[in-house]
Amino acid sequence: MRRSFKISFLLIVMMICVLSGKCRAGDRFIRNSAFKGDRQIIVTFAGPVSDVWANDISNFTVNEKPDPDIMLEIEDSTLSLDKTSLVFTFKDPLNREVPHCLTLKQIIADGRSQGTATVTLRKNYLAHLFSVFLGAVLIQNFVFVKYLGLCVFLGVSQKKSTAVGMGITFTIVIVFASMLSWFLYRFVLKPYHLDFLQVIVFIGLVSLTVQGIDTVLRKVNPALFKSFGVYLVLVISSCIILAVPLMLAANDYDMFESLMLSLGAGVGFLLALFLMASVRERLELANVPTPFRGMPIAFIITGLFALSFMGFSGMSLF
Amino acid sequence: MSSSSRTNRELFINGILNENPIFRLALSMCPAVGISTTVMNGILLGIAVLFVQVFSSCTISLIRNHIHPRIRIPTYTLTIATWVTVIDLVLAAFFPTAYKSLGIFVRLIVVFCFITCRLDVFAARNRLFPSCIDALGMGCGFLLGMVVVGGVRELLGMGTLLGYNILGFRPMFFFALPAAGFFTIGFMTAAFNHMETVYNRKKSTSRGSAASGAGL
16 A cells, blocks of 8 residues: 555656646737648737737747757748737748747737747647657557567567567566656756766666566566566567667657657557567468578568558658 | 687687677677668677677676676676766767767667677686687677678668779669668578578588577
8 A cells, every 4th residue: 555655646746747847938918829731830819919010020930949049930920810810931841740939029919018928839739649659659660660679579479479478568667667767867867967877777777677577576466477477587688678768868758758658669569579470470381491481581571561661651640 | 608628719700600699699680670771880880889798798707706696687787888888978979970870779789688698608707818809709790790781781772882882873772771671681691591501411421410590
C-alpha cells in the first residue's frame, strides 16, 4: 500500500510540474490563433483592430519556438471584413510539427494601444501526441526505418509466441526506463548542466529498471515471471532501449510526448517482431538455397520489410 | 580462450578473421546497416569502436582482480559507457561534421554486444598486453567489416569510393538507399557461406567442424 501511495504521489508531482510549465503566454485581447493550411496562420481578436496597424507587416514577427533568432518571412497580412480576424500568409510552407511563436507589437484597437502580445501556436496537443505515437510505430519504426535493435530482432523472431512475449516485455521495460530517464534528465541532469553524463546515467537506469522489474515480477507473479523472465535479460542488449532516452533528451520532449514515444517504440518493436516471426515460420517450409539459409535470408526479408516501410515516410495525419 | 598458448599475432588475427564481429559473429549489425552508406562513415565509427574497445579492455584488464564476479556485467557496462562518453565528446569537439553524420550511433557503442563479450571472455582473465592486442584485433575486425560493407554500398550505389569518382556512373543506385544495407549484408554473408562450403569441401579430409557462419 505505502509503495503504491508513493508512486502515485510522485506521478501527481510530475503532472503538476509538467502542467505548470505548459501555461501559454498569451494576451487577453487575442482570442484564438491557429494554423490554416500549409502557409497561413489565422489570429482572432476580441474586438475590431485598426486596419493600418494590421496591414503593416513590420508589426509582426513569427519564429519557430526552438530557433528564436530565425524569423519567418511574412508575405502578406489580410484583415477580415469585420476587422476581428487577421490572416498571415508566409513565403515558405510552415512546419506544423514545431510550435511557433507569434509576436504582435503594440496592437491598436479602438484608437489606442492594447500592448504587445506573444502567442504560441501548436497543433492540437492530443493530435500531436497521437502523431508522435504513430510516428514511432510506423513512420520512424525503430527496426525497419532507424535500423536499431537488430541483434535482438533477429535473435528472437523465430517463433510467433516468442516474438509476442519479447515484444510485450520490451514495451513494458522501455516505458518504465524512458520515463525514469526523462524524469532524471529533466530535473537533475539538465538543471545542473550534467548533460555529458547522459550515456552513463541512462545505461545505468536501464539496467536498474530491468533488475527492478525482474525482482518485483519474481516475487509478485512467479507464473508471469516464468513466461517472460527470459526476455528481460535480452532486453538490455537492444540498442532501442538506450536510443529512446537519448532521443528524448535530444528533442527536449515533455512528459506525455516521452510516454508516447517510448510506447510507440515498444509497440513498433512488437509489430516488427511479429511480422518477422510470421514470415520466418513460413520460411521453415520453403526451399531456400543453401548459402542463404539462416542469417542471410533473414537479412533480405528484413530489407524487404524496410523497403515497404519506406512507403510510410512523409505520411502525416494531422 | 586461454591466451598463454597463443601468440600475439594469432590473437590479433583472431579478431579480424575467425571472430569478425560483423561477418562471423553477426553481432552489432545496427551500425553496419544504418550508417554504412559510405566508406568514410564506416571508418569513423570503426575508429571510435576501436578506441572504446582498446581502452575498456585495458581498464578492465588492469582492475580485473578487484571486480566481484556478481557485479561484473554492470562494471563492464559502466566502463564502456565512460569511454564512450570520452569518445563522444572528443568527436563532437574536433570533428563536428563527421559527428553529425554518425548521429546517435556513437553513443550506442555502449550497447554493442561484442565489446562487453570481449571484456567478459578475454580482458577479465588476461594480463594487460594480451588484452590490448585482442582488443586491437576485434576493433580492427569491426573497422574492416564496416569499411567493406561501406565500400560495396558506396561503389555500387554512387560509383565512388571515399568521395572520389571511381566508376564514373552509378551502377545500382538502389544500394545507396538506407534500406539496402540489409540486402548488402544478406548477400555478402551468403557469399561468405558459399565460399566457406566450397573451401571446406576441398579440404574436407582433415578439418571436420569449421564453424558455420550461419549461426547467430
